[in-house]
Amino acid sequence: MNSTLLLTRLQVQELLGSVTSKVEKRTGSEGALAGTILIGLMIIGAAGWLGYAAYGATGGSMSSRVMYDMILLAVGAATFLFSLPTVLSSFFGESDIYDLLPLPVSSFSIVFSKALSALVASYMWTALFAMGPLAGWGIAAGEGLSYWVTYVAVILLAPLMPVAYSGTISIVVASAFKRLRRKDTITTITTVLVLAGSLAGFALSRVISNSGGLAEAFGSMADTMGTVVMAFPAYGFAVYGLQYPDPLSVVMFVVISVGSFLVFVLVARLLYLRVITSLTAGGAPAKAYEGEVRASSTSFGALVGVEVKKIVRNSPVLLNYVAYPILVAPAIMVFGIFNGGLGSGLLSNRDAMGIIGVIIYMLLMFFLVVSCCANRTSVTAISRDGSNWSHVKYLPVPLETQILAKTVPAAAINALITVVIMGVAGGYVAVVGGVGPVVPIASAVIGLAVSWLMACVGIWYDARSPRVDWGDDSSVNTKALRGGGGDLRCLGVGLLLMMTMALGLPFLGLGTTLGLAVAAAVDVLVAFLLGRRLIASAARRLAAFE
Amino acid sequence: MITLEHVSKTYAGKEVKAVDDLTWTVEDGKITGFFGPNGAGKSTTLKMICGVCSIDEGTISLNGHDIVEDSIEAKRQFGYVPDDPDRFLRLTGIEYLTFMADVYGTPADSRAPFIKEYGERFDIYDALSSRISDYSHGMRQKIHVMGALIHNPSVWILDEPMTGLDPKGAYELKEMMREHAARGNSVLFSTHVLETADKLCDSVCIVAHGRKLFDGTLDALKQAHPSMSLEQIFLEMTKDE
Numbered sequence: 001m002n003s004t005l006l007l008t009r010l011q012v013q014e015l016l017g018s019v020t021s022k023v024e025k026r027t028g029s030e031g032a033l034a035g036t037i038l039i040g041l042m043i044i045g046a047a048g049w050l051g052y053a054a055y056g057a058t059g060g061s062m063s064s065r066v067m068y069d070m071i072l073l074a075v076g077a078a079t080f081l082f083s084l085p086t087v088l089s090s091f092f093g094e095s096d097i098y099d100l101l102p103l104p105v106s107s108f109s110i111v112f113s114k115a116l117s118a119l120v121a122s123y124m125w126t127a128l129f130a131m132g133p134l135a136g137w138g139i140a141a142g143e144g145l146s147y148w149v150t151y152v153a154v155i156l157l158a159p160l161m162p163v164a165y166s167g168t169i170s171i172v173v174a175s176a177f178k179r180l181r182r183k184d185t186i187t188t189i190t191t192v193l194v195l196a197g198s199l200a201g202f203a204l205s206r207v208i209s210n211s212g213g214l215a216e217a218f219g220s221m222a223d224t225m226g227t228v229v230m231a232f233p234a235y236g237f238a239v240y241g242l243q244y245p246d247p248l249s250v251v252m253f254v255v256i257s258v259g260s261f262l263v264f265v266l267v268a269r270l271l272y273l274r275v276i277t278s279l280t281a282g283g284a285p286a287k288a289y290e291g292e293v294r295a296s297s298t299s300f301g302a303l304v305g306v307e308v309k310k311i312v313r314n315s316p317v318l319l320n321y322v323a324y325p326i327l328v329a330p331a332i333m334v335f336g337i338f339n340g341g342l343g344s345g346l347l348s349n350r351d352a353m354g355i356i357g358v359i360i361y362m363l364l365m366f367f368l369v370v371s372c373c374a375n376r377t378s379v380t381a382i383s384r385d386g387s388n389w390s391h392v393k394y395l396p397v398p399l400e401t402q403i404l405a406k407t408v409p410a411a412a413i414n415a416l417i418t419v420v421i422m423g424v425a426g427g428y429v430a431v432v433g434g435v436g437p438v439v440p441i442a443s444a445v446i447g448l449a450v451s452w453l454m455a456c457v458g459i460w461y462d463a464r465s466p467r468v469d470w471g472d473d474s475s476v477n478t479k480a481l482r483g484g485g486g487d488l489r490c491l492g493v494g495l496l497l498m499m500t501m502a503l504g505l506p507f508l509g510l511g512t513t514l515g516l517a518v519a520a521a522v523d524v525l526v527a528f529l530l531g532r533r534l535i536a537s538a539a540r541r542l543a544a545f546e
Numbered sequence: 547m548i549t550l551e552h553v554s555k556t557y558a559g560k561e562v563k564a565v566d567d568l569t570w571t572v573e574d575g576k577i578t579g580f581f582g583p584n585g586a587g588k589s590t591t592l593k594m595i596c597g598v599c600s601i602d603e604g605t606i607s608l609n610g611h612d613i614v615e616d617s618i619e620a621k622r623q624f625g626y627v628p629d630d631p632d633r634f635l636r637l638t639g640i641e642y643l644t645f646m647a648d649v650y651g652t653p654a655d656s657r658a659p660f661i662k663e664y665g666e667r668f669d670i671y672d673a674l675s676s677r678i679s680d681y682s683h684g685m686r687q688k689i690h691v692m693g694a695l696i697h698n699p700s701v702w703i704l705d706e707p708m709t710g711l712d713p714k715g716a717y718e719l720k721e722m723m724r725e726h727a728a729r730g731n732s733v734l735f736s737t738h739v740l741e742t743a744d745k746l747c748d749s750v751c752i753v754a755h756g757r758k759l760f761d762g763t764l765d766a767l768k769q770a771h772p773s774m775s776l777e778q779i780f781l782e783m784t785k786d787e
Binding site for chain 2: 289292293294295297298302305306313387388393394395396397398543544
């Protein structure tokens with residue numbers, strides 16, 4: 001047991017040290033962790049006040065159950081979602097296992113300490129969602145001793161079951177699939193979970209808000225919460241123990257929570273060390289090379305191919321810069337418009353579709369520009385190479401050609417975004433609203449011109465001062481991936497070019513259709529000429545960079 | 547052949563020259579070793595030769611092509627193996643070789659025989675389908691050597707090429723360097739392992755604090771310092787630097 005506590009203390013110290021250095025690096029000051037903890041305490045206090053106020057606003061035994069279900073569901077869901085990558089990181093992302101294995105400690109101690117370390121990291125969600133609101137609610141309701149005993153048990157043990165779930169799933173799946181143990185994949189999982197959680201919350205809010213009046217909404221919410229919280233059986237006992245003075249419920253909550261965590265530890269003990277001790281440096285090749293040699297491509301084609309592979313095979317980049325801008329942002333925006341009745345209401349008024357059609361397309365164009373801004377592949381095209389960036393200097397290909405090759409994939413992603421928004425949503429408007437072909441086609445052409453120019457602006461900005469003072473491209477570097485403000489410049493240029501749609505019409509005096517066609521031609525010319533100058537300027541900047 | 551004429555370089559914000567008035571010729575048909583203490587300007591010199599760093603003063607030409615005025619043609623003349631093999635990690639070995647062959651315009655029919663010969667000599671042929679990120683350090687070094695040589699350049703520039711190579715890999719690379727020089731081509735490499743250089747080099751260039759201390763054949767250097775190994779000569783020449 002001694003070695004377990006020692007190892008756990010080591011893991012927790014490393015975790016705190018890592019958090020401290022991250023906070024101090026971000027804020028640039030020592031002692032920032034104390035400030036962060038103070039802010040955290042203030043947030044808990046504010047959440048407590050909310051719980052207190054919520055009791056005063058609702059009151060009643062039914063709303064108590066809804067309140068407890070909601071709080072524990074938030075704790076359980078957030079802990080489950082965010083402890084998945086934490087467990088993976090603790091067990092597979094840290095290299096300390098190769099330092100721990102030779103030590104005279106039992107393998108159970110090693111596994112248990114890592115599981116405890118993952119658990120400690122998960123208490124943040126309990127502090128955020130449960131500690132304050134349950135305390136505030138209990139004070140407002142004047143709850144007795146049994147409530148507070150259950151409260152302490154919940155605060156101490158609520159994360160155990162969700163961590164047990166996520167930990168067991170993580171260890172079982174990662175034991176089977178080697179690729180899931182990489183840092184890239186852990187980062188990807190975090191991003192996917194955040195997106196999935198956001199979309200699920202968005203969908204749930206739509207379901208609840210569509211449930212008629214407030215009483216009906218509350219009723220459906222109560223049923224929904226009560227059902228979902230049973231995914232964590234221990235929580236059912238916790239909810240009962242908070243509502244009624246029932247010691248047996250509290251005991252069952254403790255037993256099931258601790259029991260589930262122990263099951264996780266035993267599964268980890270069984271699988272984890274077997275995987276770790278069977279790993280070899282470098283790994284065996286999955287498939288022997290069979291001698292196939294591809295037909296030759298042009299140097300430009302080869303360069304574009306490499307850039308595409310660097311994007312597609314980098315999971316966080318693929319998810320954040322490609323999938324998200326193409327799928328999520330447009331879907332939410334467009335869904336929000338048309339589900340809100342704006343689209344159908346306007347589209348039914350066919351007499352006014354001339355100018356209204358342009359306004360709708362301008363709105364779609366705005367969403368297009370914002371989505372293209374989220375595609376940071378161009379503003380990080382050079383920075384993502386990290387310390388490997390210098391290969392562009394010694395390859396026998398003009399720098400301008402290499403810059404163009406880096407820009408093409410980014411522009412292609414922007415073109416895909418244009419197809420999704422202007423093609424799908426714009427096509428819907430054209431068909432339902434009876435808009436003539438010129439407006440949607442001109443808008444799509446303007447969209448493509450804008451997306452090309454935004455890609456050129458992005459790489460021009462990155463070439464000014466690439467953030468390459470980090471390692472190689474095998475791992476994700478958050479500093480390089482942030483975009484450094486280049487994405488905002490892309491946004492500005494995109495919006496400016498887009499505004500030619502609006503400004504051109506009254507000034508040209510050509511009418512909606514002809515005016516848009518002229519605006520499209522002008523935008524294409526501007527995007528082409530300005531894009532060429534930006535690429536050339538980016539090449540000159542990169543030539544001077546050492 | 548690589549020709550450097552009065553080449554100087556000072557990094558921005560620094561007062562001391564990284565490379566100071568270096569005049570030097572890497573001749574064809576020879577293996578030339580390039581040595582110096584840490585911070586002597588070796589990497590800077592190699593980067594200027596390859597076009598990675600700009601030249602403040604002087605000229606550098608490769609087989610008659612100026613690296614500044616005729617940069618693209620000059621870059622076609624050499625194959626460069628940098629000291630850091632952690633590059634293009636998301637590509638498989640064969641994808642990387644194909645990329646380099648495409649960029650240098652290597653004819654399609656010469657690729658397969660090269661890949662087979664060098665892949666087997668370096669013992670990584672079967673691993674070419676795997677990603678470079680899965681390779682060990684030595685395997686990464688080997689794949690980058692292959693990538694630099696796939697277009698059969700007349701000038702080889704290798705920065706610390708033996709680092710991380712296993713004994714067989716190091717032996718094969720040294721044999722390749724001898725074969726390449728024997729065909730009348732140029733090999734320039736930097737290393738800190740002077741014992742290897744002692745057995746391999748025909749000519750040497752020693753630099754310290756950006757200035758050339760010696761440039762000539764290894765035999766001439768040893769005649770000037772009889773009964774001393776290359777390591778001892780190097781330490782003697784650089785002890786006051």
